[in-house]
Amino acid sequence: AQKITQTQPGMFVQEKEAVTLDCTYDTSDPSYGLFWYKQPSSGEMIFLIYQGSYDQQNATEGRYSLNFQKARKSANLVISASQLGDSAMYFCAMREGRGGGFKTIFGAGTRLFVKA
Amino acid sequence: GAGVSQSPSNKVTEKGKDVELRCDPISGHTALYWYRQSLGQGLEFLIYFQGNSAPDKSGLPSDRFSAERTGGSVSTLTIQRTQQEDSAVYLCASSSSYPLPRGAFFGQGTRLTVV
Numbered sequence: 001a002q003k004i005t006q007t008q009p010g011m012f013v014q015e016k017e018a019v020t021l022d023c024t025y026d027t028s029d030p031s032y033g034l035f036w037y038k039q040p041s042s043g044e045m046i047f048l049i050y051q052g053s054y055d056q057q058n059a060t061e062g063r064y065s066l067n068f069q070k071a072r073k074s075a076n077l078v079i080s081a082s083q084l085g086d087s088a089m090y091f092c093a094m095r096e097g098r099g100g101g102f103k104t105i106f107g108a109g110t111r112l113f114v115k116a
Numbered sequence: 117g118a119g120v121s122q123s124p125s126n127k128v129t130e131k132g133k134d135v136e137l138r139c140d141p142i143s144g145h146t147a148l149y150w151y152r153q154s155l156g157q158g159l160e161f162l163i164y165f166q167g168n169s170a171p172d173k174s175g176l177p178s179d180r181f182s183a184e185r186t187g188g189s190v191s192t193l194t195i196q197r198t199q200q201e202d203s204a205v206y207l208c209a210s211s212s213s214y215p216l217p218r219g220a221f222f223g224q225g226t227r228l229t230v231v
Contacts, residue, residue, distance in 0.1 A: 035219045045207065047219035091158060093219075103172050104149065104211075104220060108158040 003027060004094050004107035012113045013082045020067070021077040021110045023092030034075040035093040035104070036066065038086075045091075051075060079112075087114045118142075120223035122208050128229045129198055137193040137226045141210030148191050149209045149220060150183055159207065165191065198230045 005024045013019035025034065036048040051059045051066045059066040067076040079086055089111050095104040121140040129135050141148050150162040161175035165185045176182070180198075185191040195202055205227050209220035 037219070043205065043225060045209070045220075045222035047221070050219055103161065103164045105161050106151070106159040 003105055004092055006092055006107035006110050008110045009108075010111045010113065012115060013079075014115050015084060016081055018078060018080045019082055019112065021079070021090050021092075021112065023075045023077065023107060025073050025075060025092070025094045027073075027094065027096055029096040031096075033095040034066070034068070035095070036064070036075075036077045037091045037093060037106075039089040039091065039109070040085075041088070048090075049077070082114045084114050084116060087112060120208055120210055120221050122206075122223035122226050124226060125224060126227045126229075128231060131200060131230055132197055134194065134196045135198055135228065137195075137206050137208075137228070139191045139193070139208030139210075139223060141189065141191070141208070142212075142221055143189075145210035145212045145221075146188070147211045147220075148185055149211075150191070150193050151207045151209065152204045153207060153225070154204045162193070162206075195228075198228075200230050203228055203230045 003026045007022055011019060032053045034051045038046045038048055049059050049061045049064045049066050051068045058068050063080045065078045067078055075092060089109045091109045092107040093104050120142055123138045127135055146167045148165040151159040152162055153159050163176055163183045164172040180196045183191060183193045193206060205225040207222055207225045209222045211220040
């Protein structure tokens, strides 16, 4: 069963505007972690942001914030003030269970295009 | 080393040959993952090692695929009797839960081409 769903295969955003990348997940484990990664055309995977299932506040990291809606099982990534360098593939991922090492599964990704 | 190291970076092999892909994780990271990424696709989970526990092999696509992790550090992914559909980028990642769950650190990947 698909556990991580990213419904937007591609997104366009104008430079300097904000964009939201959607992610929904499915788990019965009360303890889980949600991640977003960026993969530029160079192929490297870059960790962006983390949200724990018990975290009371939405995670933020610079221009990245995670809109965590636990009841809806959604963990959307918001990128503020988009830059041309933000053009890349973005993957949502989920780790079930406690600790930092449990299996992590990824969504299919969203390709973001930032227009000048 | 400072990051996750994978070798080789590129591998071209003939159909039917066996290949070994190596991953050297970040020192002290107890968790190690292997993923496969086909061109333009997402990451497909293959196998996961956590400390001395039995690995989670639920993602291995066939019995031609196997992996081991020696001494809780270096890992080798072996593909026997390679097929053209095995062509992909194989990514290794490692992670630790301390001091904060900062996500996994990925290597640059091994691009495997089966001809």
